[in-house]
Amino acid sequence: MQELTHYIGGEHVKGTSGRFADVFNPATGEVQAKVPLANGEEMAKAVAIAAKAQPAWAAVNPQRRARVMMAFVGLLNRDMDKLAEALSREHGKTLPDAKGDVIRGLEVVEYCIGAPQMLKGDFTDSAGPGIDMYSMKQALGVTAGITPFNFPAMIPMWMFAPAIVCGNAFILKPSERDPSVPLMLAELMEEAGLPKGILQVVNGDKEAVDAILYDDTIQSVGFVGSTPIAEYIYGTGCAQGKRVQCFGGAKNHMIIMPDADMDQAADALVGAGYGAAGERCMAISVAVAVGDDTADRLLDKLVPKVEALKVGPYTSGNDVDYGPVVTAAAKANIERLVQTGIDQGAKLVVDGRNFSLQGYEDGFFVGAHLFDNVTKDMDIYKTEIFGPVLSTIRAKDYEEALGLAMDHEYGNGTAIFTRDGDTARDFANRINIGMVGINVPIPVPLAYHTFGGWKKSMFGDLNQHGPDAFKFYTRTKTITSRWPSGIKEGGEFSIPVME
Ligand code: NAD
Numbered sequence: 369m370q371e372l373t374h375y376i377g378g379e380h381v382k383g384t385s386g387r388f389a390d391v392f393n394p395a396t397g398e399v400q401a402k403v404p405l406a407n408g409e410e411m412a413k414a415v416a417i418a419a420k421a422q423p424a425w426a427a428v429n430p431q432r433r434a435r436v437m438m439a440f441v442g443l444l445n446r447d448m449d450k451l452a453e454a455l456s457r458e459h460g461k462t463l464p465d466a467k468g469d470v471i472r473g474l475e476v477v478e479y480c481i482g483a484p485q486m487l488k489g490d491f492t493d494s495a496g497p498g499i500d501m502y503s504m505k506q507a508l509g510v511t512a513g514i515t516p517f518n519f520p521a522m523i524p525m526w527m528f529a530p531a532i533v534c535g536n537a538f539i540l541k542p543s544e545r546d547p548s549v550p551l552m553l554a555e556l557m558e559e560a561g562l563p564k565g566i567l568q569v570v571n572g573d574k575e576a577v578d579a580i581l582y583d584d585t586i587q588s589v590g591f592v593g594s595t596p597i598a599e600y601i602y603g604t605g606c607a608q609g610k611r612v613q614c615f616g617g618a619k620n621h622m623i624i625m626p627d628a629d630m631d632q633a634a635d636a637l638v639g640a641g642y643g644a645a646g647e648r649c650m651a652i653s654v655a656v657a658v659g660d661d662t663a664d665r666l667l668d669k670l671v672p673k674v675e676a677l678k679v680g681p682y683t684s685g686n687d688v689d690y691g692p693v694v695t696a697a698a699k700a701n702i703e704r705l706v707q708t709g710i711d712q713g714a715k716l717v718v719d720g721r722n723f724s725l726q727g728y729e730d731g732f733f734v735g736a737h738l739f740d741n742v743t744k745d746m747d748i749y750k751t752e753i754f755g756p757v758l759s760t761i762r763a764k765d766y767e768e769a770l771g772l773a774m775d776h777e778y779g780n781g782t783a784i785f786t787r788d789g790d791t792a793r794d795f796a797n798r799i800n801i802g803m804v805g806i807n808v809p810i811p812v813p814l815a816y817h818t819f820g821g822w823k824k825s826m827f828g829d830l831n832q833h834g835p836d837a838f839k840f841y842t843r844t845k846t847i848t849s850r851w852p853s854g855i856k857e858g859g860e861f862s863i864p865v866m867e
Contacts, residue, residue, distance in 0.1 A: 372403040372547055385670075395681035395693040396731055411580065418537035418538075419537070433535065437481050440557055441474055454548045475815040477529045481533075483838075486835070488503060496864075505534070528557075528567055537568075538567050592832075601614050617740075619752055621773040623785070637758060639809065646690075646758075650811070653753060700756065702753055711743075717760075720756065779822045780801065781811055781812075782801045818832065
């Protein structure tokens, strides 16, 4: 059995806490490795190394720091297949989807190559007699990030690339479900020229997270994961005086208007609802059809597509639409919620309950499920299922459909399918959700825009990547300077006012 490590001070380091978690191959259900779960002492060691290494890294000019990112992009491309294979083996997603996971992270690394421009400060010449005023963006120091299982390459890169290019040291606490790719990324960053100790990976669970939250040296914490943990980390981190941004769960609605192209809408729902087995924070999990006739026309197209979905291990290559879910516990939770949906009166129009794959009977596969006649009081509507389960709600008109999405506690992403520009524009303006698609089912913004939800999907002020990341990972300092030739004799007792 493979024993994974931490990556501390540029070395693979064995865990010393004596605690481990199992890492599964979700396709076979086998335990393929064990990952060490760090204690406070191990975290403190990484923090001390980071604090020692960071000032010299912050003093490296931004262009040279950007060159490390440039080299890293080359290495990601070189090792793309290897990274995707390791990712699929622990997560279960298909190989093309695993490559997408790496590529969407790589795009943020590419954006970070623009750091010399992004980090330029402001300067006012002669703000007063002999006085100049300038501001600069300085690194925070030691920063940390805690990431979820569902994007083990993309989300760590969304955090560590901007943090590091801004001159910070970064400690990554990845998900204990799929820690291999984060470890590989740390090695690649050093191969790209990053000094040791600037990017470290400390594996663990709540104990390691609490060690981050209560460490006085760590200046900022980024988190992506489920909403209850996001709320805990935001509350605790802020109370400890840290800068914190936390991104939580989702229940993304797609509204289908009567004038929508039903073929397009059905195709969009199949990809956005079932891709990655529904384990995406931007997955569509609720289809809101406006009017019974729209719902009937939509389901006529959708049902055969859902029934035809191919589910299997990543080793089947392009023949598979989605793979297993991440753990047996995740599978059991999805099955429990499906049963709740049936018990509470929703109509199961595609029943994936008896799905089984020959040769992979112990894998964590879940068949595709499609519900009709879901109502807003049902648990399957209120809860994030995070599995291949799509709920259809029938709304009587546009206002009711809009109200459903607005009233839901989550506000990560949403979409509307329509041919009417007025409706699309009204939706984009009024909806209280952070990322909106118009005839686009998964509106994940590109690296040079920012990513973030509203309501219970996000806690904090600044989004991920894009210009917000450079704000999150720097502090502004403003200097007012007067050289002796401009200084008048005698003290000044009233508040300085520029003449
Ligand atoms: P999770 O909340 O279980 O775990 C996320 C991280 O928190 C992991 O590193 C885990 O080790 C740590 N953690 C777990 N329990 C903890 C505890 N009690 N105290 C402290 N830390 C703890 O989430 P997950 O299952 O890995 O990921 C799926 C969730 O992430 C979904 O809810 C999904 O919507 C969300 N997600 C959100 C976004 C977004 O940008 N909004 C993106 C991806 C995933």
